[in-house]
Amino acid sequence: MTMETFDRLRSRITSIDSMPTIPVILRPLLRCLDQPVEQIDITRIVELISYDKTIAAQCVRMANSALFGRHKQVESVRTAVMNLGMWRVRDLLFSNSLSQVIPANRWIVDPTVFWRHSLGVALVCRKFAEILGYPDTEKAYLAGLLHDIGILVNSMVAPEEFRAAFSKATREQIALDEAERATMGFTHCDSGRVLAEAWKITPDLIQAIELHHDIGDPVRGGPLVAMVHLSDLLCRLRGLGYGYYEPRQVDFANERGWLYLVMQFPNLADLDLARFTFTLDEYAKEVEELVSTVFTR
Amino acid sequence: MPIDSTVLANERVPVDALTDPVWTRIRDLIYQVSGIYQAENKFHLLVRRCNVRMKAVGSRTPREYLDFLTERPNRDAEMRNLLNEITIGETCLFRSMPQVEALRKVVIPSLAEVKRKLSYTKLRFWSAGCSTGEESYTLAMIMLEESQKTLKGWTFEIMATDLNERSIAKAQEGIYNDYAVRNVPPDFKKKYFTQAGSNFRVADCVRPLVTFSRLNMLDDSKMLFMRGIDVIFCCNVLIYFDGKSKTRTVNHFYNALMTNGYFFLGQSESLYGITEKFHLVHFPGATAYWKPNEPVLKAGSA
Ligand SMILES: C[S@@+](CC[C@H](N)C(=O)[O-])C[C@H]1O[C@@H](n2cnc3c(N)ncnc32)[C@H](O)[C@@H]1O
Ligand SMILES: [Fe+2]
Ligand SMILES: [Fe+2]
Secondary structure (H helix, E strand, C coil), rough: CHHHHHHHHHHHHHHHCCCCCCCCCCCHHHCCCCCCCHHHHHHHHHHHHCCCCCHHHHHHHHHHCCCCCCCCCCCHHHHHHHCCCCHHHHHHHHHHHHCCCCCCCHCCCCHHHHHHHHHHHHHHHHHHHHHHCCCCHHHHHHHHHHHHHHHHHHHHCHHHHHHHHHHHHHHHHHCHHHHHHHHHCCCCCHHHHHHHHHHCCHHHHHHHHHHHCCCCCCCCCCCCHHHHHHHHHHHHHHHCCCCCCCCCCHHHHCCHHHHHHHCCCHHHHHHCHHHHHHHHHHHHHHHHHHHHHHCCC | CCHHHHHHHCCCCCCCHHHHHCCCCCCHHHHHCCEEEEHHHHHHHHHHHHHHHHHHHHHHHHHHHHHHHHHHCCCCHHHHHHHHHHCCCCCCCCCCCHHHHHHHHHHHHHHHHHHHCCCCCEEEEEEECCCHHHHHHHHHHHHHHHHCCCCCCEEEEEEEECCCCHHHHHHHHHHCCCCCCCCCCCCHHHHEEECCEEEEEEEEHHHHHEEEEEECCCCHHHHHHCEEEEEEEECCCHHHHCHHHHHHHHHHHHHEEEEEEEECCCECCCCCCCCCCCCEECCCCCCEEEEECCCCCCCCCC
């Protein structure tokens, strides 16, 4: 999209008073998560969680869920946090805070579908980062989690148009950004960028949000863009998409984003992609559990 | 109270009964030998199957059983037994819906598009290692359906082969119990089956599409005759072959396929380490191997 149309979109989005605000909890958490896991003070986390009855209850519920099988009944928040591990607690916190970014009655895409996809992409993206040896796996996680926030913006600023775009995508079984471009003239990538800029997220995350579908040729942005792009595709192909069938065939090893990453991280060429794909189905279960924990109130 | 660092460091802890790291090693071993991958959320199945074999050989712990698979003199035979156990009773009609959907919504349309340009309106399938015919008839029903919709006037041919004559005979009979047809969509069941007592008999309109014959895939001279195929299915068969025979068989498949043709393995099987001639392609919920125009080296392998 041209600078001009983008500027127009920006003023349209930022002028409305219902623009999603960055969840308060996100900022300190983002800072806190910069520390290596060993340094995280578990007592402090338990204390923080205990202030929020909903989250505390969710931690306990999730620790008792089928995913963890036949553990003894968990009752205290502390045991729950210990059993879940820091990553899952963090997943819970994030999904909770982000699920409140827009009011419950404003969702156009089913919120559980949206969070399943976002969390799925976050997990896969972090896994990618680990495999590649990309130094900042947490950033990769966050990029995955936030990549589709434009969908939330669209639900707020252009609900009717976006509803039409989403139902066109579902009906014609085409990619969402394609349907958006056809019906609205902009995509959730464009509006996601506007929101991300307003939230003053770091530039590489903004790029991942803006370019995750149309990564450019040659690839614009950095590895983060390519990782989010591929993780998004993988999730859509492994049951963590937008809830409708997308008839498509993807040849990952010859995909532009993949080739770009192979150039930067040659070890990717040795990845057993089939096996990697099979392991993703393990995530689907995990994500399912998490999302249903957050959304059954 | 000291923090249990393993809890913090270990991201995703599975269920206690399945946490024994030996299961992961057995899983990896099976994958290495057969290309079949058991995802962690399916470990309970793996454990159940191993338990059957553990009872049979009299080993009490997974650790000990791993020895049976790796150290004991007849470890290869035991691996075969385990693989048998893993694939047992798996087969049914419409076993993998994602595979069926990929075929209907992506593979067939894209093959048809290429062929239409050449004014060639025929598609040929090969179900290799077809066992008792479930997969072959599933294919036939899907193609019949397409021939009434998107592919009017096209012809189809399904070759179904197996080593085992008894299986072939059973396949030709085409009678299945209700467990074998449990996944068949209701409208297909109505159209393409007739009730035979408590069983289901494949309808006469489906049968002529499939030709069953005995074929040993390790018989090179026979394999060389298979040519001009558009889609090959070979599910849960290569697992029994050693590395060399696998490569040889897969090469035969490659030559048997037309350019742009597809090769499907079982749901969680892979060709990793067997050949790089094919491209691994992803469909929603399914993967397949695709024969490109020219053999292309995998990205990055210079
Ligand atoms: C586990 S069954 C799989 C059957 C079916 N494809 C499925 O996925 O359910 C393996 C089949 O491979 C066949 N088979 C094993 N070795 C073979 C060979 N060398 N040539 C042809 N078929 C063979 C067996 O007879 C058996 O029917
Ligand atoms: Fe997106
Ligand atoms: Fe996405």
